[in-house]
Amino acid sequence: MNKFISLTLRIWRQKRPNEKGQFETYPAKDISTDISILEMLDVINEQLTLEGKDPIAFDHDCREGICGMCGAVVNGHPHGSEKGTTLCQLHMRHFSDGDTIVIEPWRSRAFPIIKDLAVDRSALDRIIQAGGYISVNTGGAPDANAIPIAQEAADKAMDAAACIGCGACVAACPNASAMLFSGAKISHLALLPQGKPEAAKRAIHMLMAMDALGFGNCSNERECEVQCPKEISIVNIARMNREFLKASFFSSEK
Amino acid sequence: MSLDAKIPGGPLADKWDRHRFELKLVNPANKRKFEIIVVGTGLAGSSASASLAELGYNVKTFCIQDSPRRAHSIAAQGGINAAKNYPNDGDSIWRLFYDTVKGGDFRAREANVYRLAQISNTIIDHCVAQGIPFARDYGGLLANRSFGGAQVSRTFYARGQTGQQLLLGAYSALSRQIAEKKIEMYPRREMLDLVIIDGQARGIVARNLISGEIERYAADAVVICTGGYGNVFFLSTNAMASNASATFRIYKKGAYFANPCFTQIHPTCIPVHGTYQAKLTLMSESLRNDGRVWVPKNPEDKISPQQIPESERNYYLEEKYPSFGNLAPRDVASRSAKEQCDMGKGVGETGLAVYLDFADAIKRDGKEEIEKKYGNLFQMYEKITGENPYETPMMIYPAVHYTMGGLWVDYNLMSTIDGLFVLGEANFSDHGANRLGASALMQGLADGYFIIPYTIGGYLAGTNLPELSTEHLAFKEAVSAVESQIKTLLSINGKRTVDDIHRELGLIMWDYCGMSRNNNGLQEARGRVQKLRAEFWENVIVPGSDKDFNQSLERACRVADFLEFGELMIIDALDRQESCGGHFNEAYQTEENEAQRDDENFCHVSAWEYTGADNEPNFHKEPLSFENVELTQRSYK
Ligand SMILES: Cc1cc2nc3c(=O)[nH]c(=O)nc-3n(C[C@H](O)[C@H](O)[C@H](O)COP(=O)(O)OP(=O)(O)OC[C@H]3O[C@@H](n4cnc5c(N)ncnc54)[C@H](O)[C@@H]3O)c2cc1C
Numbered sequence: 001m002n003k004f005i006s007l008t009l010r011i012w013r014q015k016r017p018n019e020k021g022q023f024e025t026y027p028a029k030d031i032s033t034d035i036s037i038l039e040m041l042d043v044i045n046e047q048l049t050l051e052g053k054d055p056i057a058f059d060h061d062c063r064e065g066i067c068g069m070c071g072a073v074v075n076g077h078p079h080g081s082e083k084g085t086t087l088c089q090l091h092m093r094h095f096s097d098g099d100t101i102v103i104e105p106w107r108s109r110a111f112p113i114i115k116d117l118a119v120d121r122s123a124l125d126r127i128i129q130a131g132g133y134i135s136v137n138t139g140g141a142p143d144a145n146a147i148p149i150a151q152e153a154a155d156k157a158m159d160a161a162a163c164i165g166c167g168a169c170v171a172a173c174p175n176a177s178a179m180l181f182s183g184a185k186i187s188h189l190a191l192l193p194q195g196k197p198e199a200a201k202r203a204i205h206m207l208m209a210m211d212a213l214g215f216g217n218c219s220n221e222r223e224c225e226v227q228c229p230k231e232i233s234i235v236n237i238a239r240m241n242r243e244f245l246k247a248s249f250f251s252s253e254k
Numbered sequence: 255m256s257l258d259a260k261i262p263g264g265p266l267a268d269k270w271d272r273h274r275f276e277l278k279l280v281n282p283a284n285k286r287k288f289e290i291i292v293v294g295t296g297l298a299g300s301s302a303s304a305s306l307a308e309l310g311y312n313v314k315t316f317c318i319q320d321s322p323r324r325a326h327s328i329a330a331q332g333g334i335n336a337a338k339n340y341p342n343d344g345d346s347i348w349r350l351f352y353d354t355v356k357g358g359d360f361r362a363r364e365a366n367v368y369r370l371a372q373i374s375n376t377i378i379d380h381c382v383a384q385g386i387p388f389a390r391d392y393g394g395l396l397a398n399r400s401f402g403g404a405q406v407s408r409t410f411y412a413r414g415q416t417g418q419q420l421l422l423g424a425y426s427a428l429s430r431q432i433a434e435k436k437i438e439m440y441p442r443r444e445m446l447d448l449v450i451i452d453g454q455a456r457g458i459v460a461r462n463l464i465s466g467e468i469e470r471y472a473a474d475a476v477v478i479c480t481g482g483y484g485n486v487f488f489l490s491t492n493a494m495a496s497n498a499s500a501t502f503r504i505y506k507k508g509a510y511f512a513n514p515c516f517t518q519i520h521p522t523c524i525p526v527h528g529t530y531q532a533k534l535t536l537m538s539e540s541l542r543n544d545g546r547v548w549v550p551k552n553p554e555d556k557i558s559p560q561q562i563p564e565s566e567r568n569y570y571l572e573e574k575y576p577s578f579g580n581l582a583p584r585d586v587a588s589r590s591a592k593e594q595c596d597m598g599k600g601v602g603e604t605g606l607a608v609y610l611d612f613a614d615a616i617k618r619d620g621k622e623e624i625e626k627k628y629g630n631l632f633q634m635y636e637k638i639t640g641e642n643p644y645e646t647p648m649m650i651y652p653a654v655h656y657t658m659g660g661l662w663v664d665y666n667l668m669s670t671i672d673g674l675f676v677l678g679e680a681n682f683s684d685h686g687a688n689r690l691g692a693s694a695l696m697q698g699l700a701d702g703y704f705i706i707p708y709t710i711g712g713y714l715a716g717t718n719l720p721e722l723s724t725e726h727l728a729f730k731e732a733v734s735a736v737e738s739q740i741k742t743l744l745s746i747n748g749k750r751t752v753d754d755i756h757r758e759l760g761l762i763m764w765d766y767c768g769m770s771r772n773n774n775g776l777q778e779a780r781g782r783v784q785k786l787r788a789e790f791w792e793n794v795i796v797p798g799s800d801k802d803f804n805q806s807l808e809r810a811c812r813v814a815d816f817l818e819f820g821e822l823m824i825i826d827a828l829d830r831q832e833s834c835g836g837h838f839n840e841a842y843q844t845e846e847n848e849a850q851r852d853d854e855n856f857c858h859v860s861a862w863e864y865t866g867a868d869n870e871p872n873f874h875k876e877p878l879s880f881e882n883v884e885l886t887q888r889s890y891k
């Protein structure tokens with residue numbers, strides 16, 4: 001049922017990438033518990049605008065948990081502490097009257113801050129560019145049913161492919177590693193027969209790109225899995241490591 | 255003037271083959287001499303960029319989001335159609351073609367739709383080769399389901415995330431070409447104007463959304479894949495950044511806009527909850543396969559729905575449409591829900607909702623079976639509403655979902671401006687007055703993977719394209735026009751926010767130019783939109799500066815365009831004195847309250863030409879002729 005609560009917000013404000021930022025405090029009065037945390041930020045921004053102040057910058061687009069554009073650390077947790085939930089799907093009914101909510105951007109060397117809560121995640125695109133694809137040109141594919149794929153393999157591939165590329169795993173990791181992100185793509189493709197021919201090359205190139213882009217290494221903290229809004233499993237990291245080892249031992253690809 | 259769609263001659267089934275043969279080819283070695291701009295990275299834009307780059311063209315691709323992978327296509331849930339007939343249940347290219355023409359209420363071009371149905375099969379082949387994890391049967395072959403009331407199972411899907419998986423496939427192909435340096439990717443850019451030189455589209459002007467710089471890009475052809483304009487209604491299922499600016503500004507530069515009043519309202523969305531809501535969430539149509547739609551007979555009953563006895567429930571779709579029941583097409587189901595709510599039968603806090611009940615399905619198949627089919631949707635519903643649909647019936651209400659109108663294009667997908675191609679939801683071409691479920695993904699990918707690679711070659715090979723730099727006067731003029739509009743917006747410093755005005759525009763459009771329309775209401779709405787537009791330019795407040803990451807300014811530019819575009823929709827709705835598909839004028843309905851077409855006078859595409867700020871647009875007509883299907887009254891009884 002719809003209720004109204006009042007909260008105190010502590011939000012990271014930073015004008016430009018290299019400028020110093022700081023937390024600012026904003027009261028949020030009579031917030032409907034039916035709205036999402038982003039809709040609450042909309043309300044605050046309307047107020048700031050009318051007061052002649054600069055509204056809070058934050059990224060968002062689909063507002064239904066699939067585009068991966070939104071993201072911020074809420075009370076210490078990427079996308080907040082609700083399990084399997086993106087920021088845009090985090091509703092105010094999970095907070096109580098009088099709460100203080102601290103909202104800050106992803107913090108990672110690989111994700112420079114653009115403004116306030118918005119960060120530059122283009123490094124994730126560059127990992128994909130390093131090999132997160134199957135090299136087929138348009139045209140000339142065989143009939144879609146030419147290669148049967150066991151339901152289980154297809155399901156596992158889909159589990160991995162569900163990644164929305166939001167970067168929460170990086171934000172959650174003490175080493176700012178992008179292993180879950182990379183592992184998900186490598187697994188998705190390695191699990192399917194179409195992806196096998198390039199599996200070795202893909203694993204090596206994507207991991208090399210990850211290093212070069214300033215992401216850290218994996219030390220099995222498992223925070224990424226806990227915080228992932230799509231609940232992608234770290235089994236995918238293990239699978240990636242296997243692909244990588246196979247590649248480094250048996251393949252001429254270096 | 256009558257518009258020439260350049261439909262090739264010959265029998266329907268041979269047109270595309272014949273056309274491909276007749277199109278001029280660009281010599282492989284020459285392809286690298288051409289620059290192509292693609293705006294948008296949804297299914298249409300990503301697939302076009304990748305395919306053109308694979309052929310050897312130099313491509314520059316633009317999108318608003320921080321990554322091309324986040325385009326609105328990512329949110330499509332239900333699936334993609336193809337005429338594979340894997341289930342052996344009677345599907346064929348011809349049937350897909352026929353269903354699409356009929357579903358569109360006979361306001362689409364036969365030749366385009368037929369080509370779409372032909373290409374549909376190739377799309378699935380290509381997507382599987384890319385590694386898209388479509389659902390499979392136990393034997394490992396691809397699974398299909400029936401969708402949106404289709405009588406055959408022709409929809410391919412990847413759980414409830416088909417759009418995501420198809421887009422990530424196209425994005426991976428795009429990424430590969432970026433790595434090969436055949437595509438230069440420009441994310442966080444918003445195209446604000448088209449540059450036309452000697453009648454040819456030769457470039458764009460875009461705002462760098464981080465630095466605020468207005469940048470210029472030149473090319474030999476421009477491909478627009480910027481999606482639909484549903485956000486003119488403020489509340490819709492479209493992503494927040496979806497907009498009409500690119501297409502509308504191109505219209506103002508001379509391209510014709512076709513059928514702007516054709517919008518689709520989807521029957522199963524989560525109802526509006528309050529004034530601060532920013533967007534609406536779609537619940538996949540597949541839910542209607544098992545859910546039963548009803549309202550209480552006595553709206554005074556304020557008891558919980560489970561306590562309302564069978565005899566006090568009105569399953570209005572099943573009653574009105576015994577053979578299609580809860581699976582009646584989108585426009586029909588939406589209007590029926592509105593009808594019930596208008597009669598005061600609606601439920602929920604606002605009275606603008608109807609129940610979608612799974613109790614019988616759970617009784618019949620067991621909770622586990624229902625969970626297997628719809629688990630992720632039920633979870634999403636619970637996340638948003640805080641209610642458990644296994645126990646309490648869902649509440650749903652129609653919402654704006656898709657726009658069939660768009661820039662007018664010929665058979666080559668070229669607009670009325672030479673060298674300006676329009677693909678995906680941004681064009682008007684294939685869905686007539688109503689789109690069938692799972693056909694937008696098919697169309698976006700058909701346009702991008704399999705049509706534009708041929709037709710753009712035909713254009714480039716046969717056109718004289720003089721050398722050009724971004725120092726050309728036309729670029730300078732476009733930049734200064736854009737800059738001066740931005741300056742004005744920042745200097746008004748009034749008292750209403752952009753969203754506040756946008757919300758009001760949305761309500762006007764929803765009330766008068768939404769699910770059902772009448773002439774008085776449309777006239778009224780036109781006056782109100784004009785007044786609101788005037789107020790916007792006097793009283794809007796846009797904070798911040800132009801040379802900055804300024805999201806309020808981004809929205810202000812889009813809303814400025816919506817305020818003009820909304821009026822064009824109304825003009826088009828007023829002009830079309832018939833009902834068809836998503837355009838329902840109350841004066842034209844059958845005895846059974848279905849849309850009553852007027853084929854004698856309105857079997858055409860309406861294409862509008864801009865004639866200046868305060869002038870009426872010019873009307874152009876593309877007559878539609880149906881040689882292969884018979885025009886019939888749609889009936890879903
Ligand atoms: C919730 C939902 C579910 C759906 N489910 C289905 C389904 O199951 N099956 C189906 O067939 N269809 C479905 N549809 C419809 C379908 O998703 C869309 O019609 C289709 O994805 C549109 O693709 P597109 O490539 O044309 O445009 P979009 O995906 O909308 O992409 C537009 C692109 O253009 C860019 N852009 C826009 N303006 C500018 C500008 N000015 N400058 C630079 N870039 C710009 C954007 O950044 C984006 O990259 C659904 C739609 C919604 C809303």
Ligand code: FES
Pocket residue numbers: 059060061062063064065066067068069070071086087088089
């Ligand atoms: S806005 Fe798309 S995932 Fe949150």
